[in-house]
Amino acid sequence: MTTAEFGSHNWGMVVDVDKCIGCNACVIACQAENNIPLNSQDRVERARSISWIRVERYWEGDFPDAKARFIPIMCQHCENAPCEPVCPVYATYHNSEGMNVQVYNRCVGTRYCANGCPYIVRFFNYWEPVWPESLRNHLNPDVTIRSRGIMEKCSFCVHRIRRESRSARSAGVEIADGAVQTACSSACPTSALNFGNFNDPNSKVSKMKEDKRHYTLLDQFGTDPNVIYLAKIDADKKVGSGAAASHD
Amino acid sequence: MLVPVLAIGGLGVVAVMGVVAAFVITGWIGQPVPVLGFEQTFDQPIDFPHTVHASLKQLDRVAADGQTMEGLGLDCTFCHRTVTTQANAGVPPVGFCATCHQVIGAEDNVQLTILRDAADIVGDDGAEPVNWQRVHRLPDHVRFVHEPHIRYLTANPSEVKNTTDGVTEGPSGVCSTCHGNVAAMQQVEQVESLKMGQCVDCHRDNGAPTDCAACHY
Numbered sequence: 001m002t003t004a005e006f007g008s009h010n011w012g013m014v015v016d017v018d019k020c021i022g023c024n025a026c027v028i029a030c031q032a033e034n035n036i037p038l039n040s041q042d043r044v045e046r047a048r049s050i051s052w053i054r055v056e057r058y059w060e061g062d063f064p065d066a067k068a069r070f071i072p073i074m075c076q077h078c079e080n081a082p083c084e085p086v087c088p089v090y091a092t093y094h095n096s097e098g099m100n101v102q103v104y105n106r107c108v109g110t111r112y113c114a115n116g117c118p119y120i121v122r123f124f125n126y127w128e129p130v131w132p133e134s135l136r137n138h139l140n141p142d143v144t145i146r147s148r149g150i151m152e153k154c155s156f157c158v159h160r161i162r163r164e165s166r167s168a169r170s171a172g173v174e175i176a177d178g179a180v181q182t183a184c185s186s187a188c189p190t191s192a193l194n195f196g197n198f199n200d201p202n203s204k205v206s207k208m209k210e211d212k213r214h215y216t217l218l219d220q221f222g223t224d225p226n227v228i229y230l231a232k233i234d235a236d237k238k239v240g241s242g243a244a245a246s247h248d
Numbered sequence: 249m250l251v252p253v254l255a256i257g258g259l260g261v262v263a264v265m266g267v268v269a270a271f272v273i274t275g276w277i278g279q280p281v282p283v284l285g286f287e288q289t290f291d292q293p294i295d296f297p298h299t300v301h302a303s304l305k306q307l308d309r310v311a312a313d314g315q316t317m318e319g320l321g322l323d324c325t326f327c328h329r330t331v332t333t334q335a336n337a338g339v340p341p342v343g344f345c346a347t348c349h350q351v352i353g354a355e356d357n358v359q360l361t362i363l364r365d366a367a368d369i370v371g372d373d374g375a376e377p378v379n380w381q382r383v384h385r386l387p388d389h390v391r392f393v394h395e396p397h398i399r400y401l402t403a404n405p406s407e408v409k410n411t412t413d414g415v416t417e418g419p420s421g422v423c424s425t426c427h428g429n430v431a432a433m434q435q436v437e438q439v440e441s442l443k444m445g446q447c448v449d450c451h452r453d454n455g456a457p458t459d460c461a462a463c464h465y
Contacts, residue, residue, distance in 0.1 A: 006457040093460070101461040105389040144389045144465065158465040159391070166396055 007096035012226035019192035022070030029187030037129035075154035076225030083113035290381035302431035312354035
C-alpha cells in the first residue's frame with residue numbers, strides 16, 4: 001500500500017472572513033488558473049458571466065454607521081449537495097475525496113443543478129469560449145476548456161491536487177499539509193482562504209475549523225459544506241454576543 | 249407499377265440504415281472506419297523509421313554502403329525523455345536529432361536533408377522545428393499522465409502486454425502495453441483503441457482509481 005492513496009483525503013477549505021479585505025485577487029487567480037472565459041460587459045449585463053469564486057460585498061448597519069463586509073463564495077462542495085441528485089446523467093457527484101465533481105464530458109446541459117444550488121456557484125456556458133489572440137498561450141493546459149452547453153463550477157483546483165498527489169506517490173511520501181494550494185488560496189494576500197485535508201486532525205484547516213467562530217453558509221438547508229467560514233470579529237460588538245451572529 | 253418502386257425504396261432505406269448501423273457498431277467496438285478522415289497513420293514531414301532507431305533485430309533495409317541494416321536498439325526514453333517524469337512523453341527537438349545526424353547518415357539522403365535543413369546544418373533559412381503529426385490522440389477532457397503509468401508497469405512487469413522487440417525490462421519495456429511494438433513499425437500507428445473502456449478495465453484490474461475525477465477535470 002503506497003502513501004497518498006486516492007480517496008484518503010477529505011479536501012476542504014476554511015475561509016476566515018475576518019481576514020478578507022475584498023481585494024478580489026482570488027477571483028483573478030481563479031479566472032487565470034481555470035481557463036474561465038472573459039466576462040465582457042455584455043455578458044455581465046445579461047447575467048451570463050462566469051466566476052467560480054466571487055467576493056460578495058454587503059453593508060452592515062445603516063448610513064453613516066455602515067460597515068463594508070466581504071465574503072468570498074465558491075462552490076461549497078456540500079456533502080449533501082442539492083445539485084447532485086437532480087442531474088439526470090450523473091455528471092455531478094460526490095467523490096471519495098470530499099469533492100463535488102463536475103464531469104464535463106458527461107454533462108448534457110440541463111441546468112437542473114444550477115437551479116438546485118442555493119449558493120449560485122454553478123455556471124452554464126452559453127457560448128463557445130473565446131479568448132483574444134494575445135491570451136491564447138496563457139491558457140492552463142491542465143484544465144479542460146469547457147465547450148458550449150455544459151455546466152462548470154469550482155473544482156477545488158483538482159488538477160493541482162492530482163499534480164501534488166502524483167509527485168507524493170512518486171516520492172513515496174504523504175502529501176504534506178499545505179502542499180496542495182488552490183489558485184485562490186495561494187493568491188490570497190491575507191491568508192483568508194486556507195485549503196487542506198480535513199481527514200488529518202493535525203492539518204491547519206482541521207485546527208482552524210475548531211475555532212468557535214466557525215459556521216457554514218445557509219446552514220438551515222443542511223447541505224453540510226466542505227467550506228467552513230470563520231465569522232468576522234467586530235470590535236464594536238461585545239464579546240460573547242454571539243460570534244457567528246454577523247454572518248446572516 | 250407501385251410495388252417495384254416501393255421495393256426499391258425499401259431496399260434503399262434498408263441499405264442506408266445498414267451503412268449507418270455498420271458505422272456506429274464499428275465505431276463503438278473499435279475505431280470508426282476512416283470515411284470521415286480518422287486515419288490512424290499520418291504522413292509525417294520526415295519519413296522517420298522507428299525500426300532503425302528502436303529495433304533490436306536485423307532489418308530488411310539496406311544502408312547507403314550496401315549493407316543490411318541492424319536496428320540500433322535505442323531505449324524509448326533516449327528520445328522521449330520526459331516520459332518517466334511528466335505527462336507528455338515528449339518529442340525531441342530537431343537539434344537533438346542533429347546531434348547524431350549531422351554526422352550519421354548519407355549526405356544525399358533526402359529525408360535527412362529535411363532534418364538537417366530544419367536544424368540549420370544545411371540551407372540558410374534558419375532553424376525551424378519539424379511539424380510532426382500526433383498519432384495517439386486523447387480528447388481534451390481526458391488528463392493522461394505518462395509518469396505514474398510507466399512507474400506502475402515498471403514495478404509490475406506481469407501487467408505489461410505485448411513487447412517492444414522482446415524488451416520487457418525498464419521504462420522502455422512497458423510502452424508496448426498501450427503503444428504496441430513500435431520498434432517494428434516503419435510508420436507509427438495506433439494499435440490499441442485507447443478508449444475509456446480500455447482505460448477503466450486496466451484501472452479496475454490493477455486497483456487504480458476509477459473515480460471520474462481521476463482523469464476528467
